[in-house]
Amino acid sequence: MYATRPEARPATVEVLVDGVAVLVPAGASAAAAVLLAGSAAIRETAVSGAPRLPYCMMGVCFDCLAEVDGAANVQACMVPVAPGMRIARQLGARDALMPEAGR
Amino acid sequence: MSFDLAIIGAGPAGMAAAVEARALGLAVLVVDEQPAPGGQVFRAVEAAHGDAVLGTEYSAGLGLVESFRRSGATYRPGTTLWHLDPDSGEMSLTPGGPAVARRVLLATGAQERPVPIPGWTLPGVMGMGAAQIMLKTAGAVPSGRVVLAGQGPLLWLLAAQLQRAEAPPSLILETTPKGRLAAAFRAGGWFSGRGLLLKGLGLLRETRGLPVQRAVTGLRAEGEGRVQRVAWDGGSAECDTLLLHEGVVPATHIPLALGLDHAWDAAQQCWRPVVDALGASSHARVAVAGDGAGIGGWQAAVASGQLAALDAAHRLGRLTLDGLAQRAAPLRRMRAEALALRPFLDALYAPVAAPVADQVLVCRCEEVTAGQVRAAARLGAQGPNQAKTFLRSGMGACQGRMCGATVARIIAETRGVAPETVAPLRPRAPYKPLTVGQLAGL
Ligand code: FES
Numbered sequence: 001m002y003a004t005r006p007e008a009r010p011a012t013v014e015v016l017v018d019g020v021a022v023l024v025p026a027g028a029s030a031a032a033a034v035l036l037a038g039s040a041a042i043r044e045t046a047v048s049g050a051p052r053l054p055y056c057m058m059g060v061c062f063d064c065l066a067e068v069d070g071a072a073n074v075q076a077c078m079v080p081v082a083p084g085m086r087i088a089r090q091l092g093a094r095d096a097l098m099p100e101a102g103r
Numbered sequence: 104m105s106f107d108l109a110i111i112g113a114g115p116a117g118m119a120a121a122v123e124a125r126a127l128g129l130a131v132l133v134v135d136e137q138p139a140p141g142g143q144v145f146r147a148v149e150a151a152h153g154d155a156v157l158g159t160e161y162s163a164g165l166g167l168v169e170s171f172r173r174s175g176a177t178y179r180p181g182t183t184l185w186h187l188d189p190d191s192g193e194m195s196l197t198p199g200g201p202a203v204a205r206r207v208l209l210a211t212g213a214q215e216r217p218v219p220i221p222g223w224t225l226p227g228v229m230g231m232g233a234a235q236i237m238l239k240t241a242g243a244v245p246s247g248r249v250v251l252a253g254q255g256p257l258l259w260l261l262a263a264q265l266q267r268a269e270a271p272p273s274l275i276l277e278t279t280p281k282g283r284l285a286a287a288f289r290a291g292g293w294f295s296g297r298g299l300l301l302k303g304l305g306l307l308r309e310t311r312g313l314p315v316q317r318a319v320t321g322l323r324a325e326g327e328g329r330v331q332r333v334a335w336d337g338g339s340a341e342c343d344t345l346l347l348h349e350g351v352v353p354a355t356h357i358p359l360a361l362g363l364d365h366a367w368d369a370a371q372q373c374w375r376p377v378v379d380a381l382g383a384s385s386h387a388r389v390a391v392a393g394d395g396a397g398i399g400g401w402q403a404a405v406a407s408g409q410l411a412a413l414d415a416a417h418r419l420g421r422l423t424l425d426g427l428a429q430r431a432a433p434l435r436r437m438r439a440e441a442l443a444l445r446p447f448l449d450a451l452y453a454p455v456a457a458p459v460a461d462q463v464l465v466c467r468c469e470e471v472t473a474g475q476v477r478a479a480a481r482l483g484a485q486g487p488n489q490a491k492t493f494l495r496s497g498m499g500a501c502q503g504r505m506c507g508a509t510v511a512r513i514i515a516e517t518r519g520v521a522p523e524t525v526a527p528l529r530p531r532a533p534y535k536p537l538t539v540g541q542l543a544g545l
Contacts, residue, residue, distance in 0.1 A: 001227075001343060002243045005268060008154045009242030027138075027150045028241035036243060040329065041226055047470040051328060053226035055467070057233035058143055059136060060214045060354075062500035062536075063224075063467060073500075073538050077236075080138045099502050099536040 002035045011036075015085040030087045031057060031064040031077035042066050042076060043090040065097075066090050073097045106132040106177070108415045109194060109204030111184055111357070114142020115164070115401040116393025116408035117210035118171035123412035127421050131176040132202055134194070138181050140168050142212055143232065144401045146239045154242060156267035158260075160302075161239075167405070185533040189361050189386045195533075197541060206388055206415045209358060209376075210408060213351040213394035216373070216454065217505050218253060219465050219473070222324030223347065231261050231348035244270035247343030250333050252276040252322055255350045255452045259306040262313060274340050275310075276319040276333070278349070278455055287451035296444025299400075320457065349454055353395045356504055360530040361389065367523030370449040371398055372456070373508065374527045380435065382411035390414065399442050406438035459513060466506035468499020476510050480517035487511045487528040500536050503528040 004011050009025035016022070017037035024033045031054040034042045041051030043065050054064040057077045067088040068074040076087065108124050110117045113135035124131045133140075141148045145164030152162040171178075179199060186195040192204045215230040222228065231251060237243045244265060249272045251258055258275070265271055287293070293300055321336035330345050352373040359365065364377040364385035375397040382390040392411040393404035413430050416422035422430075459465060461474030471494045476484075479493040487503065487510040490496050496510050497503030503510075507528035515522045 001246045002237055002241075003246040003270075005242045005244065008156070008268075009151070025241045025243075027147055028243070032237055032241045032243065035237065036241070045470060050224065050470070051226050052224065052467075053329075054229070055224075055233060056215065056230050057236040058214070059535075060501065060504045061467060062505075065500060071538070071540065073536075075535075078136060097500060097536045097538060099498060099500055 001038050002032075004036060013081050013083055015081050015083070015087060017087050018089055024081055026081070028081050029057070029077045030066065030068050030074070030079045030081055030085060033081050033085075033087055034064075034066070034076065039089070041089060104132070104177070104202045106130045106202060106204040107419055108132070108206050108208060108412070109134065109192070109202060110176075110208045110210055112142065112210035112212055112393070112395070113137065113140040113171070113178070113180070114210060114212045114393060114404065115144060115167065116212070116395070116404040116411075117142070117208070118167050118408070119405040120208055120210060120392060120408035120412040121176040122170050122174045123409040124415060125174040125176055127412070127416040129412075129416060129419065129421060131174070132204060133176050133178045134182050134184055134196060135178075135180050136183055140171050140178070140180070143236070146236060148239075151239050151242065156264050157239065158264065164401075183535055184357070185535065185537065187357070187361065189388050192388055205419060206390065208382070208408075208411050208415065209389065209391045209395055210393045211354045211357060211395045213398060214354045214504065216349045216352045217509055218347040218349050219459050219463050219509050220322045220324065220347070221460060221463050222326070222330065224464050224467055225324050225326055225330045226328070227326070227330035227343060228324045228345045228347065231257055231346045232351070234346050235261055235264070238264060238268070244268045245344040245346070246270065248273040248341055249344045249346065250274045250276060250340060250342040251346050251348070252278065252319070252333060253348035254279045255348055256303060256448065257351075258348050259303065259310060261346070262310045263306045266310060266313065271313060273314070273342070275313055275315040276322065276335060277315060277317050278319050278322065279317070279452060280455060281318045283451050283453070287447045290446040290450035292444050292446040295440070296447060299444045300447070350452055351394065351398055352508070353397060355395070355527070356502070356530050357534055358384070358391060358395070359527055360532060360534060361386065363389065363391070365527065368397060369523075370453065372454045372522070380410070381414035381431065382407055383414060399438075399445065402441035403438050406434045406441060409434050410438070456512070458516070459509065465509045465513065466494070466496035466499065468501050468505070469495040471496040471506070473513055476513045477517050480514040484514060485518075486514055486525040488526065490514065491528070497528050502530050502536065
């Protein structure tokens with residue numbers, strides 16, 4: 001769980017995390033919004049259904065794959081929040097993802 | 104769009120290279136995945152430089168970002184490089200379409216070294232770099248009981264920053280084995296690198312009130328559905344957030360995919376692209392600068408970025424050989440000074456090669472355990488490229504960024520061979536996984 005420090009960065013952008021409105025600072029990523037919302041998970045793994053939250057926040061681990069504004073498999077730590085953005089937990093889906101050419 | 108020099112990455116090396124190359128009259132493209140320049144070290148510095156908890160070294164990055172903004176380079180933030188054809192200089196980029204460049208500089212920086220301990224996939228376990236990004240991009244701090252576990256300069260910087268933000272860690276578990284400090288002084292570099300050393304000592308002094316356990320082994324994260332406890336050989340503590348760090352390694356994903364020559368860095372236990380003094384790689388069009396060519400920190404990255412820009416100008420006929428030599432000399436001195444403390448740091452914080460227990464997930468994406476990798480090695484998998492076909496490790500969304508090095512290490516141990524004899528995972532394009540929608544847009 002994370003908390004903002006309003007004295008440093010006021011939370012001014014309202015987004016929806018799994019349908020619940022959360023105020024986050026401008027410049028935060030969609031993954032940061034999920035952490036600030038206190039969600040239990042941002043995705044469940046395709047193999048075992050285990051819950052995950054963002055791990056690296058810098059585009060390396062892909063544990064932040066979520067549904068952002070209806071699009072699946074978005075690397076949420078790489079997307080800055082925008083007013084009204086809808087961020088939803090992703091359940092196992094990986095069908096639309098092509099890690100390598102020729103698969 | 105056609106350019107003299109395309110720079111991938113807008114961190115210290117990429118920004119410095121762009122400024123230098125523009126000053127020499129080159130048409131420069133800078134592509135970066137982040138929404139604003141700065142890289143990870145100066146991430147979001149334009150928005151956060153006034154936040155005192157981040158420290159003065161961080162705010163000093165603002166000057167570099169401002170000169171980059173003024174440089175006249177074509178800057179494409181929020182843009183991903185999917186593919187580069189080094190022979191033609193053609194790049195597939197989204198959003199915004201392709202570009203071509205006569206020379207390409209990879210300045211893609213570093214990633215945190217993965218720390219595969221039991222339970223590291225539990226929600227609430229993160230890299231220390233991730234917590235720093237929360238601080239820089241959102242001003243946010245972990246709440247509740249926060250434990251920092253691992254080693255390296257970043258651990259003490261983060262501890263100090265969290266303490267300044269009145270969210271100090273409840274416990275620090277340092278994994279540096281006993282006797283390392285003496286080894287570090289023997290390795291040398293501390294006198295010529297004393298400026299940086301003093302800065303480090305300042306952080307230690309600032310955080311001396313925090314509870315620390317030293318020479319910790321056997322780290323594991325435990326909990327139901329999320330981390331609730333961290334345990335180690337001889338102890339355990341409740342925690343809500345566990346932040347791990349065992350140093351950083353070059354982000355070799357694109358250089359390896361391009362087939363650039365790499366060398367094993369024994370001190371830092373990682374692969375790095377082979378480059379000459381000006382950053383030129385084994386491919387005639389491609390250079391690598393900054394931490395991506397070997398971990399040296401942001402000051403060394405700035406100098407190496409400038410050197411690579413001079414080399415590009417020379418190769419493209421905009422700078423004579425004499426001019427190159429003249430301008431390169433002071434930059435090479437600056438870089439050597441910035442790297443002076445490296446032998447000391449490398450010896451002090453040498454990665455601890457603790458065996459990874461069989462049940463630990465080494466591949467977070469496809470959920471492959473260390474035991475499965477060992478079994479594959481016994482069945483004849485020579486390295487991570489074979490393990491991938493056996494087990495799918497490296498075939499998931501991260502394309503091996505998180506598991507490649509661990510899989511290689513486990514296979515080397517199982518086969519009883521030196522790590523440098525196991526070829527690293529060879530990634531393929533696209534450099535990031537594509538969704539069907541993105542593919543249609545290319
Ligand atoms: S949190 Fe690791 S890729 Fe987004």
